Every structure is written in C-alpha cells, then in structure tokens.
Amino acid sequence: MxxxxxxxxxxxxxxxxxxxxxxxxxxxxxxxLGEPLKVQTVDVQIRGDGERDSVFQKLTADFPVKKGETLNHSKYEQAKALLRNIAEERGYFEAEFSKIPHTKNPQIKIDKQAYTASILMSFDTGPRYRFGDVTFKQDLFDKSVLERFLTFKPNEDFYTGAALLGFKNALVNSEYFDEVEVKSERPSPTRDKPVGDKRVPVIVTLKPRKPNKYSAGIGYGTDTGVRGDIEWKRRYVNRYGHRFSAKAQWSQIRKGVMARYSIPLGLSSDNFLAITASYKDENTDTSESEVWSLGISKHHSRILFNRKLSEVIGIEYRDERYAIGSDVGHAKLLMPNINWSYVNADNRIYTQHGQKIKLDVRGAWSRLGSNTSFLQSRLSGTFIRQPFSLTNGRIIARGDVGYSSISLLDGDFHDLPPSIRFFAGGDRSVRGYDYQALGPKNLEGQVIGGKHLLVGSLEYEHKIYGKWSLAAFYDVGNAFNDFSEPLKHGAGLGLRWQSPVGLIRIDVASALSEEGQPLRLHITIGPDL
Structure with a gap:
C-alpha cells in the first residue's frame, strides 16, 4: 500500500x-492501513533557460504534489512527466533531472521517525531551441504563398508545439492541399553545441488538391419560394495562390450570377484582395430591379477587445434600373463601404452558445461619380444562449437596426434604388407578414421602403424528442422614414428539425398589428448564424 x-x-x-x-x-x-504518510516538504527547482519561463514558474507555484496531502506515488510520477512534457512542448530538448548534492534526483525522501515525506526535484531545462529554416516539399506554389501560413518567424521565435500545430492547421484549412505533413527535425541533444546552433528545422510535405470544385444546392423558403444554385471554384489559378469562383442562383423572385477573383496578401490566410462582378434580377411584390455591379475589396482580420473580427474595406460601382411604386429610375452609384463581422459558436450547424454581430457602413455622393447621395449604416446581431444551463432549451435573440442620412448630402430619397432602401417583414424579419411587406407607403398604398429599419425578435426553443424541437417567438419591427412611426408586431409557434441538410424551421405566425390578426406560414432552411 x-x-x-x-x-x-x-x-x-x-x-x-x-x-x-x-x-x-x-x-x-x-x-x-494505519495513518497515511503526509508530504512535509515540496522542493522543486528549475534550472537553465526554463528558470525564466512563465510556464515553468506557474507550474512550480502550483505544483501537482502539495504540502500537507497524503503521499501518492502515481501523482508524483505524473508530476515528473508533466515537467518533461512541458519541456518537450516548449523547445527544451536537452532537459533532464539534474543531481542534487548527496541525494538521488528526483526522489521521495521518507523520514520514518517523523513519518513524513519530502519531495525533492531539480530539473535542468538546458537551452531553449528556436524554429530554424522551413523547407517546403512541393512544386506547385511559390514559396511566398506558403510562408503566409506560418504561425512563427523562422530563426527568430522560440519553438512551441502549439505554433507548429497551428501552422499545420492553417495549411489544412487553406483548401489548397489534400495532404499536409509537418515535421520538426530535432537535432541530437548535445550540450557542447553553441547556443546559436539551437535551431529546429521544419520540413513540410504537401500534396495539392484538385484545382476544380463543383457544387449545387436546392432549398425552399416562403420568402423566395423554391431556390437553387450552382457554383464552380477554382482553388488555385496560378503559382501565387490566386483563386476564382463563379456562382449562379435562381429562385422565384430572384435570379443572379456572381464571379470573384481573389489575390492573397501578406502573411495571413484571411488577408486577401477580391475583385467581384455580379448581375441580379429581382421581382418582388414591392419592386422590380436589375442590378449590375463591379467592386474591389480588401479582406483581413482585426483584433478588438480580444476578439478576432473580420474587416472588409472596398468600393463598388452599381448600375441599377428599378421600379418601385410610382418611382421609376436608373441609379448609378459609386459606393465606398466598410464592414466588420464577428462570429463565435460552439456548433455552426446547431448553435447552443454563440453570437454573430455585423456592422455595415456605405455611402455615395453625387459629386463623386454617383447620380444621388446618401450615407447608410446597418447593425445586426444574433445571440443564442442556454437559459439556466438547461441542455434541452435555448433562447435566440435577434436585432437589426438601419439608418440612412440623405438630406445631409443633398440627396433625394426617391432617387434611391430598392437595394438601398429598407424593408421589413418575412421569414428572417417580422414573421406574420409577407416578405418586404412592411415600410412606408405612397399615396396609392404601395410599399416603397424607408430610410430607417428597426427589428427585434425573441425566441425560445425546446427539444421534445431526438432532433425535434418546439419554438415560441415574438417579433417586432418596421421600416420607416421617422422613428416615431409605429412598429408592427408578430408572434407564433414553430417546429424545428435538425435534418441532414440543415436546420428546418416551420413557423405559424400571427400578424398582431393587422385587423383580424391573420396567420402566415414561414418555412426556412439553414443555420442560425
């Protein structure tokens, strides 16, 4: 024992x-069994470069074997293994337990007379190794393209297993490669080597994926009716990692095509320049429009409040012919734009704890290539939480706020095309109302959209069996030209199914602000965020 x-x-x-x-x-x-033997002394000493390493300092300050507890040999061996593992993870490849004068090291020293134990350890980490040169074994991409995935600076940064794994994951997630092998060639530990030679070369072997990817999808929503799309992605166009994609979409209210050419920038996989061109023909109950656009944008990430945000800065030229109510026009807009987005979820398919926040700002000025002027911002967010740690329930809160300034730039609201105006109502807006059925109306009673938008939603969903859930919700909102105008309300019940193709939502909602409070069916497919 x-x-x-x-x-x-x-x-x-x-x-x-x-x-x-x-x-x-x-x-x-x-x-x-008798009385258990207690630990009287814990003396753990770190020597070498690791003595100044905060990770070792934290470990010795909170060592797994503690004074006053019952001696456990298994816990003692685990503590020794932990020291070795940390040394291996952080590049101390010559680490060893060093000799304590007049004793064995490490050791458990038992005082039979006092019936106590002393833990004595002296761990010499030796020098810490740095990352050395990185060699890529492949013949498809220019080396500069692959180096942008590095999570460390060769011949500068200290070695860590986490940085090496992060580098491998970045290559895997790039969609360039089918197989990725990253090996660190650790030299034989010899303490007589000069410190300057303490380098770990990294060998990367890559097998590229097939250049072309084709996909197709079909879906249904009460806003759009039956919809479908086909897409072609060219994963790499040349040795510099440029990409190309083209997509065609069709639904009962909207048809369109889009193409994008992407150019990697800098040393980060989410830092690139995109050139886009698109065409869209949309015909809803409130408007008709035909839109051609051409744009260029820079995509990159930004850290704000310890959160990683996606930032896109760009400029778009839009040519839109439209008819909405009695307004018929031809808008030509040169629009600078910027947007930030943040997404965090425990599961992107069926989220139980997560959020998505997005802020868009765009505008146009008649003195700079446009035939009308406006400045517009839109903030939207979705938050999902489990109430009171209930594993079978979740609360979904959603908000959408839009604001347009037109008179400030001497613009005219009637010169704004439908794609710039705000509307409310529909599956992902205020349920109980038709798609884009809410907003200011003209003298003929036709909805023509508004300058501002305010929408909020609160929903509770509870699992009842397997992948089936019931939901109750309350939506409120409207599009308007003045914030004093009344909001529209909708409420109802829904059924949810986590299908193989995504979350299917079937809702029956009542338009509480309409006479007779009519019911409307809403069906959507797709993730919450």
Whole structure:
C-alpha cells in the first residue's frame, strides 16, 4: 500500500477449517492501513533557460504534489512527466533531472521517525531551441504563398508545439492541399553545441488538391419560394495562390450570377484582395430591379477587445434600373463601404452558445461619380444562449437596426434604388407578414421602403424528442422614414428539425398589428448564424 501513502500497514491473518466442508480451509486477513504518510516538504527547482519561463514558474507555484496531502506515488510520477512534457512542448530538448548534492534526483525522501515525506526535484531545462529554416516539399506554389501560413518567424521565435500545430492547421484549412505533413527535425541533444546552433528545422510535405470544385444546392423558403444554385471554384489559378469562383442562383423572385477573383496578401490566410462582378434580377411584390455591379475589396482580420473580427474595406460601382411604386429610375452609384463581422459558436450547424454581430457602413455622393447621395449604416446581431444551463432549451435573440442620412448630402430619397432602401417583414424579419411587406407607403398604398429599419425578435426553443424541437417567438419591427412611426408586431409557434441538410424551421405566425390578426406560414432552411 506504500504507493498510496500507507507505510504503517498492519496485517493479521487466521486459518480455520470450514464447518460445512471438512476438507476445506478458510483464510482470513484483516488489514489495518494505519495513518497515511503526509508530504512535509515540496522542493522543486528549475534550472537553465526554463528558470525564466512563465510556464515553468506557474507550474512550480502550483505544483501537482502539495504540502500537507497524503503521499501518492502515481501523482508524483505524473508530476515528473508533466515537467518533461512541458519541456518537450516548449523547445527544451536537452532537459533532464539534474543531481542534487548527496541525494538521488528526483526522489521521495521518507523520514520514518517523523513519518513524513519530502519531495525533492531539480530539473535542468538546458537551452531553449528556436524554429530554424522551413523547407517546403512541393512544386506547385511559390514559396511566398506558403510562408503566409506560418504561425512563427523562422530563426527568430522560440519553438512551441502549439505554433507548429497551428501552422499545420492553417495549411489544412487553406483548401489548397489534400495532404499536409509537418515535421520538426530535432537535432541530437548535445550540450557542447553553441547556443546559436539551437535551431529546429521544419520540413513540410504537401500534396495539392484538385484545382476544380463543383457544387449545387436546392432549398425552399416562403420568402423566395423554391431556390437553387450552382457554383464552380477554382482553388488555385496560378503559382501565387490566386483563386476564382463563379456562382449562379435562381429562385422565384430572384435570379443572379456572381464571379470573384481573389489575390492573397501578406502573411495571413484571411488577408486577401477580391475583385467581384455580379448581375441580379429581382421581382418582388414591392419592386422590380436589375442590378449590375463591379467592386474591389480588401479582406483581413482585426483584433478588438480580444476578439478576432473580420474587416472588409472596398468600393463598388452599381448600375441599377428599378421600379418601385410610382418611382421609376436608373441609379448609378459609386459606393465606398466598410464592414466588420464577428462570429463565435460552439456548433455552426446547431448553435447552443454563440453570437454573430455585423456592422455595415456605405455611402455615395453625387459629386463623386454617383447620380444621388446618401450615407447608410446597418447593425445586426444574433445571440443564442442556454437559459439556466438547461441542455434541452435555448433562447435566440435577434436585432437589426438601419439608418440612412440623405438630406445631409443633398440627396433625394426617391432617387434611391430598392437595394438601398429598407424593408421589413418575412421569414428572417417580422414573421406574420409577407416578405418586404412592411415600410412606408405612397399615396396609392404601395410599399416603397424607408430610410430607417428597426427589428427585434425573441425566441425560445425546446427539444421534445431526438432532433425535434418546439419554438415560441415574438417579433417586432418596421421600416420607416421617422422613428416615431409605429412598429408592427408578430408572434407564433414553430417546429424545428435538425435534418441532414440543415436546420428546418416551420413557423405559424400571427400578424398582431393587422385587423383580424391573420396567420402566415414561414418555412426556412439553414443555420442560425
């Protein structure tokens, strides 16, 4: 029992003949564990370069074996292994337990008279290695393209296993490669090598994916009716990692095509320049429009409040012919734009804890290539939480706020095309109302959209069986030209199914602000965020 800290175990035994079976004997043992042996002293010393390493300092300050607890040999061996693992992870490849004068190291020293134990360790990490040169074994991409995935600076940064794994994951997630092998060639530990030679070369072997990817999809929503799309992606166009994609979409209210050419920038996989061109023909109950656009944008990430945001800065030229109510026009807009987005979720398919926040700002000025002027911002967010740690329930809160300034730049609202105006109502807006059915109306009672938008939604969903859930929701909002105008309300119940193709939502909502509070069916497919 010594491995568990019991050094004063007393065992008594006895032997007697069985009463029933005279030929059998019964052996009886009584084990008295006695008092457990306590740890009196824990002396762990870190030597070498690791002495100044905050990770080792934190470990020694909160060592797994603690003074006053019962001695446990297994826990002691785990603590030794932890020291070795940290050294291996952080580039101390010559680390070893060094000798303590007049003792063995490491050791558990037992004082039988005082009945206490002392833990004595001296761990010499030796020098810390840095990353060395990185060699890529492939013949498709220019080296500069691959170096943008590096999570460390060769011949500068200290080695860590986490940085090496991050580098490998970045290559895997790039969509360039089918197979990625990243190996660190650690030199033989020889303490007589000069410190300047303490480098770990990295060898990367890559097998590229097929250049072309084709996909198609089909879906349904009560806003759009049946919809479908086909897409072609060219994963790499040349040795510099440029990409190309083209997509065609069709639904009962909207048809369109889009093409994008992407050029990697800098040393980050999410830093690139995109050139886009698109055409869209849309025909809804409130408007008709035909839109051609051409744009260029820079995509990159930004850290704000310890959160990684996606930032896009660009400029777009849009040519839109439209008819909405009695307004018929031809808008030509040169629009600078910027947007920030943040997404974090425990599961992107069916989120139980997560959020998505997006802010868009865009504008045009008649003195700079446009035939009208405006400045517009839009903030939207979705938050999903489990209430009171209930694993079968979740709360979904959604908000959408839009604001347009037109008169400030001497613009005219009637010169704004439908794609710039705000509308409310529909599957992902205020349920109970038709798609884009809410907003200011003209003298003929036709919805023509508004300068501003305000929408909010609160929903509770509860699992009832397997992948099936029930939901209750309340939506409120409207599009308007003045914030004093009344909001529209909708509420209802819904059924949810986590299908193989995504979350299917079937909602029946009542338009509470309309006479008779009519019911409307809403069906959507897709993730919450």
């Amino acid at each position: 010594q491995p568990f800290g019991y050094y004063r175990v007393n065992v008594t035994s006895g032997l007697k003949r069985s009463v029933r079976e005279k030929t059998n004997w019964i052996a009886k043992y009584v084990i008295d």
